[in-house]
Amino acid sequence: xxxxxxxxxxxxxxxxxxxASARIPANLGLRWLHVDIMDAxxxxxxxxxxxxxAALRAAGATQFFDTxxxxxxxxxxxxxxxxxxxxxxxxxxxxxxxxxxxxxxIRALGCQCGIVLNxxxxxxxxxxxxxxxxxxxxxxxxxGFGGQSFRRDTLAKMRTLADWxxxxxxxxxxxxxxxxxxxxxxxxxxxxxDTFVAGTAFFAAPDKAAFADAIARL
Ligand SMILES: O=C(CO)[C@@H](O)[C@H](O)COP(=O)(O)O
Numbered sequence: 648x649x650x651x652x653x654x655x656x657x658x659x660x661x662x663x664x665x666x667a668s669a670r671i672p673a674n675l676g677l678r679w680l681h682v683d684i685m686d687a688x689x690x691x692x693x694x695x696x697x698x699x700x701a702a703l704r705a706a707g708a709t710q711f712f713d714t715x716x717x718x719x720x721x722x723x724x725x726x727x728x729x730x731x732x733x734x735x736x737x738x739x740x741x742x743x744x745x746x747x748x749x750x751x752x753i754r755a756l757g758c759q760c761g762i763v764l765n766x767x768x769x770x771x772x773x774x775x776x777x778x779x780x781x782x783x784x785x786x787x788x789x790x791g792f793g794g795q796s797f798r799r800d801t802l803a804k805m806r807t808l809a810d811w812x813x814x815x816x817x818x819x820x821x822x823x824x825x826x827x828x829x830x831x832x833x834x835x836x837x838x839x840x841d842t843f844v845a846g847t848a849f850f851a852a853p854d855k856a857a858f859a860d861a862i863a864r865l
Pocket of ligand 1: 656826
């Protein structure tokens with residue numbers, strides 16, 4: 648299992664001042680930033696596009712952009728996000744497209760690649776892709792909005808994936824996203840997760856350094 652890593656979600660930042668929001672975790676020494684891309688089709692919300700990612704880079708953001716595409720047709724946009732400055736690009740298993748070819752394309756573009764499962768999607772749905780990814784993201788809420796409650800029924804799926812990783816010698820990160828705070832992150836850690844996306848809990852924390860330290864100590 649990798650050491651714990653916090654990936655603060657920009658979705659909970661100040662959308663009128665995204666570059667300033669991106670600097671908050673960077674100034675604490677946090678290397679990752681989670682960037683949620685929504686298309687109002689796969690999820691009922693709209694957020695950022697490749698132009699936002701490029702603008703954040705132009706404004707000086709240097710952290711690892713952990714880019715989560717919540718799109719019906721992610722294969723049409725991976726090039727745009729790679730060119731804009733994504734570091735990793737994660738795509739969902741649920742829509743129908745060529746997942747394996749899209750993951751390979753993401754790597755060919757020089758990014759890390761991840762596969763994402765909604766809360767009700769079983770681990771078996773991504774089993775065939777596990778040799779081909781750098782990250783597996785287990786959604787712990789139905790994607791689309793920040794500020795939702797963590798779903799404990801996803802813990803067993805984390806354990807299954809973590810057991811497969813250990814038994815089969817995979818090196819990917821196991822990331823969790825949705826309702827992650829200082830109560831739910833330890834539960835996920837106990838079920839094999841190593842990468843923790845936190846939006847509301849991070850940006851609302853009065854002492855963000857203490858929040859980051861608590862995750863680092865898991
Ligand atoms: O992908 C998503 C929501 O769809 C997440 O990345 C949220 O940004 C997490 O927000 P919190 O649950 O931590 O507020």
